[in-house]
Amino acid sequence: MIYQRVxxxxxxxxxxxxxxxxxxxxxxxxxxxxxxxxETREIAREIGFCDDVFDTAAxxxxxxxxxxLAVPVGAMADVSRExxxxxxxxxxxxDVGSVKGxxxxxxxxxxxxxxxxxxxxxxxxxxxxGPRSGFAELFERRWTILTPVEGTxxxxxxxxxxxxxxxxxxxxxxxxxHHDLVLAVTSHCPxxxxxxxxxxxxxxxxxxxxEVIKYSAAGFRDFTRIAASDPTMWRDVFLSNKEATxxxxxxxxxxxxxxxxxxxxxxxxxLFDYFxxxxxxxxxxxxxxxxxxxxxFGRGVKR
Amino acid sequence: MIYQRVxxxxxxxxxxxxxxxxxxxxxxxxxxxxxxxxETREIAREIGFCDDVFDTAAxxxxxxxxxxLAVPVGAMADVSRExxxxxxxxxxxxDVGSVKGxxxxxxxxxxxxxxxxxxxxxxxxxxxxGPRSGFAELFERRWTILTPVEGTxxxxxxxxxxxxxxxxxxxxxxxxxHHDLVLAVTSHCPxxxxxxxxxxxxxxxxxxxxEVIKYSAAGFRDFTRIAASDPTMWRDVFLSNKEATxxxxxxxxxxxxxxxxxxxxxxxxxLFDYFxxxxxxxxxxxxxxxxxxxxxFGRGVKR
Numbered sequence: 299m300i301y302q303r304v305x306x307x308x309x310x311x312x313x314x315x316x317x318x319x320x321x322x323x324x325x326x327x328x329x330x331x332x333x334x335x336x337e338t339r340e341i342a343r344e345i346g347f348c349d350d351v352f353d354t355a356a357x358x359x360x361x362x363x364x365x366x367l368a369v370p371v372g373a374m375a376d377v378s379r380e381x382x383x384x385x386x387x388x389x390x391x392x393d394v395g396s397v398k399g400x401x402x403x404x405x406x407x408x409x410x411x412x413x414x415x416x417x418x419x420x421x422x423x424x425x426x427x428g429p430r431s432g433f434a435e436l437f438e439r440r441w442t443i444l445t446p447v448e449g450t451x452x453x454x455x456x457x458x459x460x461x462x463x464x465x466x467x468x469x470x471x472x473x474x475x476h477h478d479l480v481l482a483v484t485s486h487c488p489x490x491x492x493x494x495x496x497x498x499x500x501x502x503x504x505x506x507x508x509e510v511i512k513y514s515a516a517g518f519r520d521f522t523r524i525a526a527s528d529p530t531m532w533r534d535v536f537l538s539n540k541e542a543t544x545x546x547x548x549x550x551x552x553x554x555x556x557x558x559x560x561x562x563x564x565x566x567x568x569l570f571d572y573f574x575x576x577x578x579x580x581x582x583x584x585x586x587x588x589x590x591x592x593x594x595f596g597r598g599v600k601r
Numbered sequence: 602m603i604y605q606r607v608x609x610x611x612x613x614x615x616x617x618x619x620x621x622x623x624x625x626x627x628x629x630x631x632x633x634x635x636x637x638x639x640e641t642r643e644i645a646r647e648i649g650f651c652d653d654v655f656d657t658a659a660x661x662x663x664x665x666x667x668x669x670l671a672v673p674v675g676a677m678a679d680v681s682r683e684x685x686x687x688x689x690x691x692x693x694x695x696d697v698g699s700v701k702g703x704x705x706x707x708x709x710x711x712x713x714x715x716x717x718x719x720x721x722x723x724x725x726x727x728x729x730x731g732p733r734s735g736f737a738e739l740f741e742r743r744w745t746i747l748t749p750v751e752g753t754x755x756x757x758x759x760x761x762x763x764x765x766x767x768x769x770x771x772x773x774x775x776x777x778x779h780h781d782l783v784l785a786v787t788s789h790c791p792x793x794x795x796x797x798x799x800x801x802x803x804x805x806x807x808x809x810x811x812e813v814i815k816y817s818a819a820g821f822r823d824f825t826r827i828a829a830s831d832p833t834m835w836r837d838v839f840l841s842n843k844e845a846t847x848x849x850x851x852x853x854x855x856x857x858x859x860x861x862x863x864x865x866x867x868x869x870x871x872l873f874d875y876f877x878x879x880x881x882x883x884x885x886x887x888x889x890x891x892x893x894x895x896x897x898f899g900r901g902v903k904r
Contacts, residue, residue: 372869421816425883441816470815480812483802484821491794494857496879498849499786501856509783511885512773513724513744518787520823526883529876536864536872546801547861551854553804554797558850561793561839566675569839573832576799580728580829582814 300461302327305362307355307377309333309342310528311423312394313368314432317347319465322434332358333429334369341429356384364461367393367405372534374401378408387412390454394420396481396531398445398474400538406447414454417445417474419481420467427528438466445474482542486535487550490543492524493532603764605630608665610658610680612636612645613831614726615697616671617735620650622768625737635661636732637672644732659687667764670696670708675837677704681711690715693757697723699784699834701748701777703841709750717757720748720777722784723770730831741769748777785845789838790853793846795827796835 304326306313313331320326331348332355333339343351352358359365359381369377374395385391391413395401398417409415422440424431442462446455459469472480499510499518514522536543560568607629609616616634623629634651635658636642646654655661662668662684672680677698688694694716698704701720712718725743727734745765749758762772775783802813802821817825839846863871 443816476807480808480816483805483808484813484817487801488798488821488824490860491798491857493876493879494853494860495791495794496882497875498790498852498856500878500882502786502849502852504779505783505786507882507885510787511882513746513783514787518791520827521791522879522883524823525876525879527876529873529880532876533869533872537867537869540864540867543864544861546805547857549801549805550797551857553801554794554850554854557793557797558847561843561846564840564843566836566840569836570832572800573796573828573830573835575803576796576825576828577832579799579803579810579814580825582810585814 299327300325300457300464301364303362303364304329305358305365306331306348306368307358307365307381308368308373309338309348309351309429310368311427311431311436312420313366314342314345314347314429315422315434315436316366316368316432316465318432318434319437321347323464325461325464326364330358330360330362334373338429345429347429347432355380359384359386359389361386363389364458365389365391367391367395370530370534371395371397371401371404371538372530375404375408378405382408382410385410385413388414390414390416390458392416392418392444392458394418396485396535397539398443398477402445402447402474414451415447416450416455416458417447418458418462419443419445419477420462421485422467423527425523425526427531435466437462440467442467442469443477444469444471445477446471447474478539479542479545482539482546486539486543487546489524489527489532490536490547491550492521495521496525602630603628603760603767604667606665606667607632608661608668609634609651609671610661610668610684611671611676612641612651612654612732613671614730614734614739615723616669617645617648617650617732618725618737618739619669619671619735619768621735621737622740624650626767628764628767629667633661633663633665637676641732648732650732650735658683662687662689662692664689666692667761668692668694670694670698673833673837674698674700674704674707674841675833678707678711681708685711685713688713688716691717693717693719693761695719695721695747695761697721699788699838700842701746701780705748705750705777717754718750719753719758719761720750721761721765722746722748722780723765724788725770726830728826728829730834738769740765743770745770745772746780747772747774748780749774750777781842782845782848785842785849789842789846790849792827792830792835793839793850794853795824798824799828 309331317329328349330350332352339351393401420437420442422437462469612634620632631652633653635655642654696704704720723740723745725740765772
C-alpha cells in the first residue's frame with residue numbers, strides 16, 4: 299500500500315484503469331471516486347472499481363492522501379476550485395491531463411498551502427473512453443511524465459513516482475513547457491492530422507463512405523483509430539496547447555508542401571530520400587521497446 | 602489447383618506471401634520466380650517458396666499460365682517489355698501495383714495478342730519488405746481489387762478472381778481511374794502525411810530524437826509504422842498517381858487550415874463537432890469487419 303486513501307476525480311478510461319491497477323496490486327487502502335455525470339457514477343458503482351462513489355468532488359477528496367484529477371483539461375479549473383477547501387493538509391494532488399502548462403495555470407491558484415500539487419501525464423490510452431473501457435494493464439511499459447514545479451516537496455514526488463511505477467509505468471520528470479512541445483510533436487499534431495484526413499475522406503463526394511470503409515487499407519485504418527478518440531479531451535488539448543501545436547503544424551505544412559512539390563515536379567530522388575530517412579526513426583522506436591516489430595498491418599490475422 | 606504454372610516476377614513481401622498461400626492450399630501446379638537482385642533470388646532459393654528461381658524474367662514466364670508482376674510500379678514497363686515475347690498464348694498476366702492507371706499504360710503496350718492482362722491490387726501489406734517478410738495469411742479478409750479494361754475475357758477474369766478468393770481475399774472489380782482516386786484517399790495520402798509528420802519530428806532541434814522515440818504515444822507510433830514502409834514502392838506510387846494524390850492533398854491542407862484556424866481563434870465548438878463526426882467513420886470500419894474493436898493503443902500489452 300502506497301497511499302491510505304486515493305480519490306479519483308473523473309471516472310473515465312484513465313481513472314478506471316488506475317483503479318483496476320491499484321486494486322490488483324493493493325496500492326491504495328481505499329479508493330473514492332466521483333464523476334460529473336450521474337450515469338458514469340452509476341456504471342462505476344455497478345463495476346465496483348471504487349470503494350465509495352460520491353456525487354460531488356468535495357465529498358470524494360475528504361481524507362484522501364492522493365487526489366487524481368482525471369477530467370478533461372478544460373474542466374481542471376472548476377474541479378480544483380471545488381476541491382481546494384476540502385483537501386487534507388499534506389495530501390498530494392496530481393492530474394493526468396495531456397497538457398501541462400495550462401493545467402498548472404488552472405489548478406495551482408486553488409491549491410491550499412501544505413498540499414503538494416504534482417502535475418502528471420501518463421502516455422497511455424486507447425481510442426475508447428468511459429468507465430467501462432478501463433483495464434489494469436493500460437500503463438504497463440508506458441511512460442508517465444511528471445512535471446513538478448520548482449520547490450515541490452521531493453518526498454511527495456518520490457512517493458508519486460513509486461505509485462506510478464507500481465502501476466507498471468516508467469516515470470520521467472520534465473519541464474512543463476518542454477512536455478507540451480514534445481507532446482505536440484508525438485501526439486497532439488498526429489491526432490489533428492488523422493482527424494483531418496478522416497474528415498477529408500468522408501467529405502469527398504466521388505468516393506462513397508462505404509468505399510472508404512471497405513477499402514481502408516493500413517494507412518487509413520490507423521488514422522481512423524486515432525480519430526476515434528474522445529472529442530472533448532482532444533478539443534481541450536488543442537485549445538490549451540495552442541502555441542506548440544500551431545508551431546508544429548506550421549512546420550508540418552511546410553514539409554508537406556515540399557513533398558507535394560516533389561510529386562508535382564516528379565522529383566523521385568527527393569521522395570525516396572525522405573522515405574528512407576523516416577524508416578530509421580521507426581527502427582529507433584522498436585529498439586526503445588515502445589512498439590513491437592511484428593507486422594501489424596495484417597492485424598486481426600492470426601499467425 | 603487453379604493454375605498449372607505460376608510465375609512470380611519480383612519476390613518481395615507480396616509475391617512471397619502469395620507463394621506461401623499457393624503452397625498451403627495447392628493452388629499452383631508449380632511456382633517459378635525471379636527477382637532483379639541476386640541476393641533476393643538467393644534468399645528465395647534458401648527459403649524455398651518457389652519450385653524454380655530463374656535469373657531472368659524471360660526464363661521465369663516460359664510456359665506459365667499466370668504471371669504475377671510484383672515489382673514497384675516504376676519497374677512495370679521494363680519488366681513487361683522483357684517478358685512480352687516469351688508469354689504463352691492464353692496465359693494471364695496480372696500485377697499487384699498500388700496504382701492502376703499508370704500500370705495499365707506501362708504494361709498494355711507490351712502484351713501480345715491472346716494474352717489476358719488483368720490489372721490487380723491486393724490491399725494488404727505490412728511495414729516490412731523483402732522475400733523473408735512474406736506469410737500465407739497476409740491476404741485473408743483483405744480486399745483485392747481487379748481493374749480489367751473493357752473487352753477483357755470474362756473467363757480469365759473469373760479464374761483470377763477464384764485464385765484470389767482461394768488465397769483468402771475478398772475480390773471486387775473497379776474502373777482503374779476510380780481505383781486510383783479511392784486509394785489516394787485511403788492509402789496514398791495517409792502515407793504521405795505520416796511520412797511528413799515523422800520527418801518533422803526528426804527535424805525539430807528542441808526535441809531530441811530520443812525524446813520523440815521514448816514518448817512516441819499512440820498517435821505517433823502508428824505514423825512511424827506507416828512511414829517505415831518500402832521507400833521505392835512509395836516513391837513510385839506518388840509519381841504514378843500524381844493527379845489524384847495532389848487533389849486529395851489539396852483538400853487535406855484546406856481542411857487542416859480550417860482546424861488550425863479554429864485552434865488559433867479558440868473555436869472549441871468547431872473542433873468538438875469535427876472530432877465527433879470522425880468517430881462515426883471509425884464505427885463504420887469496425888462494422889465492415891476491416892478492423893477489430895479491441896483497444897490497440899496499448900498494443901504489446903497482453904490482456
